[in-house]
Amino acid sequence: MLKDANILVIDDEAVIRDGCSRILTKEGCRVKGVENGEAGLDLITNKGESFDILLLDLMMPGISGMEVLDALYSIDQTLIVIVITGYATVESAVEAMKKGAYDFIAKPFTPDQLRIVVRRGVEKRVLQREAENLRKEREKSLKDIAYEKSRISTIINCMVDGVLVTDRDSQIVLHNPAATRLLEIENLPIINKSLCQCVKNEYLVKAVATTLSTERSKYLEISQEITPCEGSARVFLRADTAPVLNEDGEIMGSVTVLHDITQEKELNQMKSDFLTMVSHELRAPISAIQQQLSVIEGGMAGLITEKQGKMLIRAKERTKGLLDLINDLLNVSSIDSGIVVQHKESIVLKEIVERAYQLMEPEAEVRGIKMRLETSGPLPPVNADRENMEEVFTNLISNAIKYNVEGGGVVITLRSEGEFVRTDVTDTGIGIPEKDLPRIFDRFYRVKDSQTRTVIGTGLGLSIAKGIVEAHHGTINIKSEEGKGTTVTVLLPKASE
Amino acid sequence: MGKMPKILVVDDDPDLVESVKMMLENKNYEVITAYDGIEGLQKTKEESPDLIILDVMMPNKDGYSVCAELKADPNYNNIPIILLTAVVSHIPTTTYTQRMGMEIEADDYIDKPVEPSELVKRVDVLLRKE
Numbered sequence: 001m002l003k004d005a006n007i008l009v010i011d012d013e014a015v016i017r018d019g020c021s022r023i024l025t026k027e028g029c030r031v032k033g034v035e036n037g038e039a040g041l042d043l044i045t046n047k048g049e050s051f052d053i054l055l056l057d058l059m060m061p062g063i064s065g066m067e068v069l070d071a072l073y074s075i076d077q078t079l080i081v082i083v084i085t086g087y088a089t090v091e092s093a094v095e096a097m098k099k100g101a102y103d104f105i106a107k108p109f110t111p112d113q114l115r116i117v118v119r120r121g122v123e124k125r126v127l128q129r130e131a132e133n134l135r136k137e138r139e140k141s142l143k144d145i146a147y148e149k150s151r152i153s154t155i156i157n158c159m160v161d162g163v164l165v166t167d168r169d170s171q172i173v174l175h176n177p178a179a180t181r182l183l184e185i186e187n188l189p190i191i192n193k194s195l196c197q198c199v200k201n202e203y204l205v206k207a208v209a210t211t212l213s214t215e216r217s218k219y220l221e222i223s224q225e226i227t228p229c230e231g232s233a234r235v236f237l238r239a240d241t242a243p244v245l246n247e248d249g250e251i252m253g254s255v256t257v258l259h260d261i262t263q264e265k266e267l268n269q270m271k272s273d274f275l276t277m278v279s280h281e282l283r284a285p286i287s288a289i290q291q292q293l294s295v296i297e298g299g300m301a302g303l304i305t306e307k308q309g310k311m312l313i314r315a316k317e318r319t320k321g322l323l324d325l326i327n328d329l330l331n332v333s334s335i336d337s338g339i340v341v342q343h344k345e346s347i348v349l350k351e352i353v354e355r356a357y358q359l360m361e362p363e364a365e366v367r368g369i370k371m372r373l374e375t376s377g378p379l380p381p382v383n384a385d386r387e388n389m390e391e392v393f394t395n396l397i398s399n400a401i402k403y404n405v406e407g408g409g410v411v412i413t414l415r416s417e418g419e420f421v422r423t424d425v426t427d428t429g430i431g432i433p434e435k436d437l438p439r440i441f442d443r444f445y446r447v448k449d450s451q452t453r454t455v456i457g458t459g460l461g462l463s464i465a466k467g468i469v470e471a472h473h474g475t476i477n478i479k480s481e482e483g484k485g486t487t488v489t490v491l492l493p494k495a496s497e
Numbered sequence: 498m499g500k501m502p503k504i505l506v507v508d509d510d511p512d513l514v515e516s517v518k519m520m521l522e523n524k525n526y527e528v529i530t531a532y533d534g535i536e537g538l539q540k541t542k543e544e545s546p547d548l549i550i551l552d553v554m555m556p557n558k559d560g561y562s563v564c565a566e567l568k569a570d571p572n573y574n575n576i577p578i579i580l581l582t583a584v585v586s587h588i589p590t591t592t593y594t595q596r597m598g599m600e601i602e603a604d605d606y607i608d609k610p611v612e613p614s615e616l617v618k619r620v621d622v623l624l625r626k627e
Binding site: 284286287288290291292294295298299300301323 | 510512513515516517519520522523609610611612613
């Protein structure tokens with residue numbers, strides 16, 4: 001305990017100074033001695049030396065111990081001073097302690113007496129230091145918290161996108177001005193109010209509830225398109241809701257980010273209208289051309305040579321390719337205009353996938369590709385549009401066949417996963433280069449290299465599939481390794497009872 | 498061998514009409530033509546065809562209306578009608594019929610462009626039913 005303690009002895013008697021020094025040095029203390037108050041004050045105030053314990057004689061020539069005490073305490077209140085007094089000067093010892101001295105020791109004293117009183121002083125000093133450290137730490141963490149809070153509030157208040165945070169009881173605990181503006185909330189403040197009281201869009205309220213009630217092992221993010229309140233079609237928002245987890249992975253609340261997509265939607269609508277118009281205008285003449293080619297090729301307009309027939313067959317393949325492209329374009333624009341999801345019903349996804357599977361079977365056979373369909377466990381129905389789902393799965397299976405290798409395989413699995421029915425379409429095909437993965441769902445995006453050059457496609461299939469799946473509040477993800485194969489995973493929400 | 502069945506082809510695109518006509522004439526059907534809905538109705542009444550191939554999207558009167566009108570008329574409701582659809586799939590067709598609040602009772606649907614073998618097969622099936 002006494003080891004390494006810095007001790008200063010101020011006493012005009014050399015015997016006392018030397019005695020203290022000898023006794024305490026043995027204990028491992030570093031001891032300095034000075035013969036008067038001036039020298040002591042000089043060490044501490046001017047030379048900046050610091051001591052843990054000060055042994056101070058009260059009766060000294062020059063300035064008195066009391067004066068030294070006053071001078072020291074005006075600088076440092078925490079200094080531990082042990083006063084050394086002569087006989088019958090208990091009164092002055094009491095006075096010194098009133099001024100703030102920690103203890104006193106009467107002359108003459110035995111080494112043990114000195115050791116005990118100094119040890120107590122050092123103990124006090126250690127406690128004092130610990131308390132000081134704790135105080136500083138607490139101050140620092142309070143400062144950190146305050147800084148963090150101010151930083152977060154500045155960040156979210158500056159954001160153009162709305163941010164809405166709830167606790168696990170769906171009560172609003174944090175939001176920015178953009179959130180109340182975008183959601184057209186008028187009755188402010190909304191802090192500590194429950195979400196359903198403030199937000200007029202029930203889909204958002206539902207999404208938050210779903211996020212909060214999900215099993216903790218699953219990290220569920222819901223992305224949806226909403227309007228601030230039902231029926232208002234002026235403003236469109238994209239709302240991404242995700243749970244906030246604590247360090248044990250428990251759900252503590254939710255965060256929703258709102259992004260105004262009104263303008264994007266308007267632009268998209270214009271683009272869709274244009275696309276629809278152009279497609280129809282293209283479709284009619286190409287249909288006519290193809291029909292005419294069929295008539296000539298069938299010999300109905302007079303006999304043709306074998307060579308002419310072959311050329312006509314190729315010409316028909318080309319017009320058919322064009323028509324497929326136009327059909328895809330029309331499909332994209334109809335998805336954008338939101339027509340396609342009007343016929344949601346409770347359907348058994350397995351039947352749909354089976355039908356798509358059967359439809360694609362001949363194509364797989366031609367290419368020598370083995371297909372397998374696996375289902376595990378009971379599969380609850382999903383709430384979806386039948387035609388849309390056929391489109392999605394035909395598309396995915398078709399891709400798995402088209403971008404496969406001779407003699408490769410395609411495995412389709414269906415299973416129930418939490419709130420979703422999960423479908424994986426896995427192929428052993430050529431895979432997708434990593435650099436192309438982020439754009440694979442973009443419209444007209446096709447990976448063109450020596451292997452895919454010969455595959456006929458429009459680059460719209462996956463974009464359509466994504467559009468449809470998302471319109472059903474589902475998600476579609478793709479994982480791929482070049483040269484090994486690709487897995488597309490579709491999660492569709494189970495139909496609620 | 499009796500008289501060959503008479504088929505009325507109605508479409509506003511003359512090239513389409515001509516190619517469908519040739520497909521059918523190649524199988525020795527007698528083919529008469531009309532180029533919009535009103536003319537189609539008129540020809541039906543004048544010529545009493547054995548089957549009608551009717552385009553959906555036409556000026557003046559569209560295929561759905563012509564079909565609905567004929568199916569509602571006891572004099573003509575036994576003539577089989579094939580609707581020619583130029584739409585991507587039948588989703589928009591159902592949307593359309595629902596929006597119009599009417600049940601379209603065409604006997605068959607064929608997507609454009611028509612393949613000769615497909616067309617002849619469907620026509621044969623409907624005429625054999627008679």
